[in-house]
Amino acid sequence: MAQHKLLKHLHQEHQEVKNILRKLVKASESDRQQWLDQLRENLVPHMxxxxxxxxxxxRQQGGEVKETALxxxxxxxxxxxVCKQxxxxxxxxxxFKAKAQxxxxLIQHHIQEEESEIFDDIEDSFSAQELDNMFSKFEQEEQSQKKKAKAA
Structure with a gap:
C-alpha cells in the first residue's frame, strides 16, 4: 500500500527537525539563535x-495501539x-550544547519509534478518508501553532 500523504508529511517534517537539531548542536555560539528560532517554529507546532x-x-483504538500512543x-x-530549558x-x-544534544x-529516538511503530498503527487503524480528515486538521493546527511560535 502506498504511504498516505499524512505519513509522508510527518516524515518530511521529522527530517527537517533532525537537520535543524544537528545544525543547532554543531552551531557556533553566534549562530545558535537562528537554529533555535527554527526549532521553535518547527518542532513545537508539529508536536x-x-x-x-x-x-x-x-488512543481510541485501545490495546497496544493505545499504549504506543501514550x-x-x-x-x-x-x-x-528539554525544549523549554x-x-x-x-x-x-x-x-546550551549539552541540552541541545x-x-x-530524545527526538531521534521518538522519530524512530514513531516511524517504525506508530505509522503502521495509523495505516492499519484508519481509512483513507479518515486519514485525509486527520491530515487536514493536523495542517490547520500546525499552521495555527506556527503563528503562535513566530509571535513568541
Missing part, C-alpha cells in the same frame, strides 16, 4: 498538532521539558 489530532485518535505523548512531554537558558550558557537524542 502540538500530533497531540491534538493524531494521538487522541490512536508512550509517544510521554516522549513529547520529555522533549517539551533550551529556550530559557540562553545561547551562551555553558549547558540531549534534545536531539
Amino acid at each position: 502540538e498538532a500530533e497531540e491534538k489530532h493524531i494521538y487522541p485518535a490512536l 508512550e509517544g505523548i510521554e516522549e513529547h512531554s520529555a522533549a517539551k521539558y 533550551l529556550f530559557d537558558v540562553g545561547t551562551s550558557d555553558e549547558t 540531549v534534545l536531539m537524542e
Whole structure:
C-alpha cells in the first residue's frame, strides 16, 4: 500500500527537525539563535498538532495501539521539558550544547519509534478518508501553532 500523504508529511517534517537539531548542536555560539528560532517554529507546532489530532485518535483504538500512543505523548512531554530549558537558558550558557544534544537524542529516538511503530498503527487503524480528515486538521493546527511560535 502506498504511504498516505499524512505519513509522508510527518516524515518530511521529522527530517527537517533532525537537520535543524544537528545544525543547532554543531552551531557556533553566534549562530545558535537562528537554529533555535527554527526549532521553535518547527518542532513545537508539529508536536502540538500530533497531540491534538493524531494521538487522541490512536488512543481510541485501545490495546497496544493505545499504549504506543501514550508512550509517544510521554516522549513529547520529555522533549517539551528539554525544549523549554533550551529556550530559557540562553545561547551562551555553558549547558546550551549539552541540552541541545540531549534534545536531539530524545527526538531521534521518538522519530524512530514513531516511524517504525506508530505509522503502521495509523495505516492499519484508519481509512483513507479518515486519514485525509486527520491530515487536514493536523495542517490547520500546525499552521495555527506556527503563528503562535513566530509571535513568541
